[in-house]
Amino acid sequence: MSLAEVLASHRVVVTVGSGGVGKTTSAAALAVHAAMQGRRVLCLTIDPARRLANSLGLSEMTSSEQEVPRELFEAAGLELRGSLAAMMLDTKKTFDTLVANLAKSPEARDRILNNEIYKYVSGSLAGTQEYMAMEKLFEVRKDPQWDLVVLDTPPTANALDFLDAPERLVGAIDSPATRWFVQAYESSQKGAFGALLSKGASMLLNGLSKFTGADFLKQIAEFIAGLNELFGGFREHAEEVSAALRSPDVAFLVVTSPHPLAVREAMFFSDKLKDAGMRRDGVIVNQVHQLLPEPKASDEELAQILAPHLPEGTEPGDAVARMMQALEDERMRAVADRVETDRLRHHLGPSVRMVEVPALEADVHDIQSLAEVSRYLTGEATSAL
Ligand SMILES: Nc1ncnc2c1ncn2[C@@H]1O[C@H](COP(=O)(O)OP(=O)(O)OP(=O)(O)O)[C@@H](O)[C@H]1O
Numbered sequence: 001m002s003l004a005e006v007l008a009s010h011r012v013v014v015t016v017g018s019g020g021v022g023k024t025t026s027a028a029a030l031a032v033h034a035a036m037q038g039r040r041v042l043c044l045t046i047d048p049a050r051r052l053a054n055s056l057g058l059s060e061m062t063s064s065e066q067e068v069p070r071e072l073f074e075a076a077g078l079e080l081r082g083s084l085a086a087m088m089l090d091t092k093k094t095f096d097t098l099v100a101n102l103a104k105s106p107e108a109r110d111r112i113l114n115n116e117i118y119k120y121v122s123g124s125l126a127g128t129q130e131y132m133a134m135e136k137l138f139e140v141r142k143d144p145q146w147d148l149v150v151l152d153t154p155p156t157a158n159a160l161d162f163l164d165a166p167e168r169l170v171g172a173i174d175s176p177a178t179r180w181f182v183q184a185y186e187s188s189q190k191g192a193f194g195a196l197l198s199k200g201a202s203m204l205l206n207g208l209s210k211f212t213g214a215d216f217l218k219q220i221a222e223f224i225a226g227l228n229e230l231f232g233g234f235r236e237h238a239e240e241v242s243a244a245l246r247s248p249d250v251a252f253l254v255v256t257s258p259h260p261l262a263v264r265e266a267m268f269f270s271d272k273l274k275d276a277g278m279r280r281d282g283v284i285v286n287q288v289h290q291l292l293p294e295p296k297a298s299d300e301e302l303a304q305i306l307a308p309h310l311p312e313g314t315e316p317g318d319a320v321a322r323m324m325q326a327l328e329d330e331r332m333r334a335v336a337d338r339v340e341t342d343r344l345r346h347h348l349g350p351s352v353r354m355v356e357v358p359a360l361e362a363d364v365h366d367i368q369s370l371a372e373v374s375r376y377l378t379g380e381a382t383s384a385l
């Protein structure tokens with residue numbers, strides 16, 4: 001299945017991969033393509049990058065949806081048959097909504113939402129961002145406003161974090177340590193709770209925040225107790241989210257660069273998807289350097305051509321030597337990228353769709369370049385060599 005077909009036949013398309021490889025760019029480019037094809041698309045990104053917002057004709061990304069102006073497409077000579085909206089994922093807001101939906105009473109809800117520890121961790125705890133991206137996926141998947149939601153994801157040191165996110169968050173709440181903590185707290189509600197902990201642990205906890213010892217511990221205990229109260233609902237819900245990730249209307253695209261470390265990560269992630277019994281809908285190798293041809297002219301001829309354009313005092317022979325060195329470096333990079341891309345191709349086997357996007361000369365900074373990237377993604381264009 002080509003990526004164009006993946007876009008046409010799914011309700012949700014998720015881009016995953018390690019840091020800086022082009023997840024956000026790919027997600028936006030795919031959203032642009034699908035919208036041009038006539039679908040009503042929501043591009044849900046993690047990235048507050050102004051450049052991405054500007055590429056979509058918006059002054060900034062916000063956590064509520066914004067319609068990408070049709071004129072932007074028209075001005076670029078692109079036909080928009082559907083529609084495109086963009087929105088930024090707000091981890092804390094998503095967590096708040098989840099708490100509100102699961103809490104059994106308004107009081108229980110407010111106890112958590114107003115808890116200082118909750119306020120601190122809900123936006124920043126390791127793993128919450130991944131989980132909330134999946135949570136949001138679950139939420140928007142059923143929204144009849146959209147034919148397609150393209151979900152960008154945060155950079156994960158380990159791309160697997162995504163698949164396990166629901167289970168891991170449940171595990172963190174339901175660990176023996178947190179259970180001990182809650183029991184200790186509850187059995188000493190009126191007593192000196194702090195005395196239960198060693199002096200060292202108290203000092204460590206104190207060091208973690210601006211709160212004074214006793215208050216900090218109380219806040220932690222209340223936070224855990226509060227989450228524990230939601231826990232039954234939370235576990236069930238996380239299972240639903242987990243199942244949604246595996247449903248046939250959700251496609252996963254692994255994005256990587258040809259950098260050896262990124263390729264290794266992409267192989268690992270792809271294997272994990274396979275082991276988990278999930279389809280691998282495609283692998284995108286982004287920013288592949290192209291093999292530039294060697295000049296046909298001799299060094300002497302090049303020096304002659306260059307001479308009139310050089311600043312005074314520059315030796316044409318030196319300039320040519322430096323140019324040739326730069327060209328050689330670029331060619332070496334292209335060869336290295338080819339080797340890595342072929343290695344990945346071989347590892348994935350013939351059943352997994354792999355597409356390449358060349359490293360463009362400039363950053364992807366407008367709708368034109370997003371559309372250009374999308375042409376490589378969907379196979380309308382292929383790299384030069
Ligand atoms: N094919 C390309 N050619 C040139 N520049 C590109 C290409 N793809 C992406 N870029 C640029 O590379 C940078 C990183 O891309 P992007 O933000 O999409 O990566 P990411 O995987 O989302 O990063 P992060 O992990 O930080 O979220 C951006 O400045 C983008 O414009």
Ligand SMILES: [Mg+2]
Nearest residue numbers: 023024046047
């Ligand atoms: Mg990104």
